[in-house]
Amino acid sequence: MGFDEARRKYSALGVDADRAIEKLKTVPVSLHCWQGDDVRGFDTDPQKPLTGGIQTTGNYPGRAGNPQELMADIDKVISLVPGQVKLNLHASYAIFEDGEWADRDKLEPRHFKKWVDFCRERGIGCDFNPTFFSHPKCDPLTLSSPDEDTRRFWVDHGRACIRISQYLAEELGKPCVMNIWAGDGYKDVPADRIGPRLRYKKSFDEILSEPFDKTKVYPCAESKVFGIGVESYTVGSAEWCLKYASGRDDCICLLDNGHYHPTELVSDKISSILAYDEKLALHVTRGVRWDSDHVVLFDDETREIAKEVVRCGIDRVFLALDYFDASINRISAWATGFRNFQKALLFGLLQPVEELKRLQDQGNFSKLMVMQEELKTMPFGDIWDEYCRACGKSLDGEWYPLCEAYERDVLSKRG
Ligand code: RNT
Ligand code: ZN
Secondary structure, three states: OOHHHHHHHHHHOOOOHHHHHHHHHOOEEEEEHHHOOOOOOOOOOOOOOOOOOOOOOOOOOOOOOOHHHHHHHHHHHHHHOOOEEEEEEEHHHOOOOOOOOOOHHHOOHHHHHHHHHHHHHHOOOEEEEOOOOOOOOOOOOOOOOOOHHHHHHHHHHHHHHHHHHHHHHHHHOOOEEEEEOOOOEEOOOOOOOHHHHHHHHHHHHHHHOOOOOOOOEEEEEEOOOOEOOEOOEEOOOHHHHHHHHHOOOOOEEEEEOOOOOOOOOHHHOHHHHHOOOOOEEEEEOEEEOEEEEEOOOOOHHHHHHHHHHHHHHHHHEEEEEOOOOOOOOHHHHHHHHHHHHHHHHHHHHOOOHHHHHHHHHOOOHHHHHHHHHHHHHOOHHHHHHHHHHHOOOOOOOOHHHHHHHHHHHOHHHOO
């Protein structure tokens, strides 16, 4: 059909496809560095298992084993996806030089200088995450530990990460979203539920007492319902994070759509939070039965999340991806999820929002259903192709061969 015809069809519905394309080009989506190396990082023994209730499954060859490889892989992904990429780093990806090593409570901005150079050369911003897992000081609790030395160590890590986030924001001239997630919890029925939650609160307060510029660093609290090995109780539950973030002007609620009961939908939570708070942060992932962190697809819930973000105000939501699949080509996994979320956002931007709202307010639910259904078979693919072209990136059908070539020429040669 082609773009012109598709644009005409959308225009007949009152939707400006050119405007949707222009808008999406400016919306940053954070690309998580941890898809490239199965969440191992560089600061601890890479042979040690991932802890904190998260797990990667699969052993597809080609995993990035050092900063150079990870950077090369991120570059490859950036070359394969349209849109405004931002990098999302974990503290465990600190880059040490000349035999130096620093524990997590002693991390400094300079340990991320190489990443700053990487982002600056590519003109992209950088988000950050303290790493409260895969470390000998997880007892297994961290910020909620009853052991004061352990708790203090992790608070100091959080404070170091605030300083690093401030550095990233200043150096790159773009805000840094600093997300706090800790897998603290218990496998079996606890005897004291409030104790860890009060200590968690105290620890968050202490981390956020580290001075930072509120227009540059945006701390978030990410909740979770359960993790592997911590099935019965999670300290940072949905209610805990919601209450904590809403009680402060310097903390944002972060919703990860893998972190709820299977029938709960994050698409239905976004508006509740934005009815109260100015900002919200998302981890877009795909849970299959549980928080399995499968690659994001162009599926109903991803589209519904994107539609909701657009309707509530796309500039009010910090968007990030969070999935890790070690069973398929990791570059392909990364790019598929990023492209799919771009598709979902474009799909959201192409909805005749005002008209649909009017039908709802008029109680015309028959027409509302008909329109919402017919929108699904609009010539969306032609607008998507045009968006990829406008970003100077490969169309569907063109990028995967490049991924295969990279696997052949680079990934398959890794030890
Ligand atoms: C874990 C959380 C968390 C992590 C990353 C690595 O369940 O979703 O966001 O996936 O921080
Ligand atoms: Zn997450």
